[in-house]
Amino acid sequence: MCGIVGYTGQKQAYPILIDGLKKLEYRGYDSAGVALHLGNHLAVYKKQGKVAALEAYAGDHPVAATTGIGHTRWATHGEPSDRNAHPHYSASGEIAMIHNGIIENYAQLKDELTGKGYVFNSDTDSEVLLNFIEDIKRNNECSLEEAVRVALKRVTGAYVILLIDTEYPDTIIAARKGSPLVIGVGKGEHFLGSDASPMLAYTKEVVYINDYELAIVRPDELILKNLGNERITPFVQKLDLELAAIEKGNFEHFMLKEIYEQPKTILDSLRGRLNAERGYITLSGLDRIEDKLRNAHRIVIVACGTSWHAGLIGEYLIEELCRLNVEVEYASEFRYRNPIISSQDVIIAISQSGETADTLVALENAKKQGATIFGIVNVVGSSIARITDAGAYTHAGPEIGVASTKAFTAQVAVLQLFALKLAQMRGTIDDTLFQHLLHELEAIPAKVEWILNNQVEAIQAIAHAYRDADNFLYLGRGYNFPIALEGALKLKEITYIHAEGYPAAEMKHGPIALVDEELPVVFVATKDVYHEKIVSNIQEINARKGNVVAVVSEGDETVNDLAKAVMVVPQAHEIVAPLLSVVPLQLLAYYIGVERGLDVDKPRNLAKSVTVE
């Protein structure tokens, strides 16, 4: 949440910062701003709203500078407004700072500073930290670097901060704890970002900054220190990422591009791991914790949002195939409710960004209690990936649309590999079924391609028919229940239509009261062991004049006849079928969002990568 960028070098900083902010806008778009080093003074330009509003405003002002910082905000302390937008000026106007994170003890620091006569121009915790730093610098007559170091020792919470100071014309001071920071190394220039996307057009050499590290960044120099003022050698890594991966190409939205990428991203998540022809799965991360898994009393899956839905599918898979007890936990609850964890627990952490604050802290707590952590993470080198004992990256590539799509299917594919491999290891699956499922999984990318080639028109028609609905109900059983939850979440996020996902049979215990002639009820009704039961549930809705829309397996005439409209997916074994049945629901949410004229890549109030709790 919140995107930060920085540049110091020989080029003009402003266009680089604006371009970088546009690439990071998925992290928040309540306001945007830049601070530039204009000769002997700083200029701060900031505006409520998206980066385009900032551009329109700053275009009329002087922007010639070779050092600057920029910020796109997801509001925590203080409403979205010009005054709460970053960067903030210090009281003297000599330092400007941007911040991603939350300073938890800001109220106490604010009281101290107010007592000394400081006046604040915003409601943010960030401005408090900035003035706290300036106060230390002035009172101790020390460098900005030293003042930052001293201040951060007093701070609780999470942060990435970037500061520029009139006293140090070409220098950016940066520090991190709990929020991501990447520094790109160019020739006579450095780039800073919440992720590598702002620097990808200029350099592929990057340094991932760790918690409690402080960077002094100049055009020709990158000095890294810990908060004890000891130097650390920067570890420069080469990015394995192409610019095209973070651009929209010919698609109208990132969300649509990412939905269409799924045949490839699912294949990428299976590549080098699944060999159906020879009949085996290689998952080196799982091998690394084989002993722990053999002796595990249970597996606990920890995640948030869409990743939590993938976790629910993981629970069904592992319990069915491996006969091992699995619990699925919301990270935000798990971290605070003092759960019972032992060294015989294996925790599976699922996260696209690898930076979700609740998931990260839940894992840190579990690790302290001796649990083994296996990560299913998309962003390579992210904080969650780094604290795991072992793991399997999902290899879905950068996901920029705020609503998660391709990351979800890649997570489910990796969970399927994990469950199959673990079942084989534990001797809980017979070889015929194992071999059959490997072929079923291998066939999935082509089947997703079939949906994308053959079902879009039907889905667009459904979207058009129901675009004005006030509520939706999504129902499914077994593996399709988490898909119903995910379909409902996608709809809420993208279209702002209220939607609920429910186990289809549970519907009779309450939600059926919602059914009337207006209500669209989306059944995820692909062919599986529950099929007859879900057909009965559809009839129950029809009897009450609800509008049944169904995701059905190809050739299913029964549901086809009962539903007002269908979205067809190819037949598949129920264990792999969620990878198919979710795709029409992603498209349905997308096209309803488009029908309603909404910015589906930037839904209101949301941000990708929830780095605050």
Ligand code: F6R
């Ligand atoms: C929904 C969505 C969120 C994320 C959740 C966890 O479309 O994207 O619900 O799934 O914030 O994020 P990660 O997976 O990055 O930990």
